[in-house]
Amino acid sequence: QSVLTQPPSVSAAAGQKVIISCSGSSSNVGSNYVSWYHRLPGIAPKLLIYDNDKRPSGIPDRFSGAKSGTSATLAITTLQTGDEADYYCATWDGSLGVLVFGGGTTLTVL
């Protein structure tokens, strides 16, 4: 059972928008930066968002992050079939003293 809660799966049609949630607590999401990764089968995770809402160079602005209280979200607009992957949120947990990841959300583009 992950410390950060994500929906197991989300789906939307190509061209549409999807939002993936990441729910935590005051000791993790509520007090530390959140990052988001996606992982394609057989490939290493790729950083999409850091510091809650910043994009590394090369990540298109179709990807955006936000945080409010103890929850964070990743929004992906103009969905493409290439966006199909597993998505994970992550943040430091000050009570546990570890970096924690969400259980992951599988995105299906219809």
Add this chain to the structure above:
Amino acid sequence: QVQLVQSGAEVKQPGASVKVSCKTSGYSFTDHYLHWVRQAPGQGPEWMGWINPDRGGTSYAQKFQGRVTLTRDTSVSTAYMELSSLKSDDSAVYYCARDMGSTSNWFQFEYWGQGTVVIVSS
């Protein structure tokens, strides 16, 4: 460009140890902390610990304390993760990842190794 290249797949028996290497290039090795993360099939990623390549300092997740050892060799810009007393549930893909912060930990990783599959089976 920044690259992290890991050693190849390993098959180990229960009780044995495994040592995975992570050779870096394209940046100053001592400028960024390196972390190790593993992911078992069907599960989310799990953070194992970090090493400061400059001074060699380490920190481990409590779950792995006493079983994991992170080291580095600055002469070849390579970090190592050794996990001992292997059990079947240690079977996973093990990744090294470079911290975004320079000389401090951000716990956010822009560059990852390609992953090393470790299978623990008798």
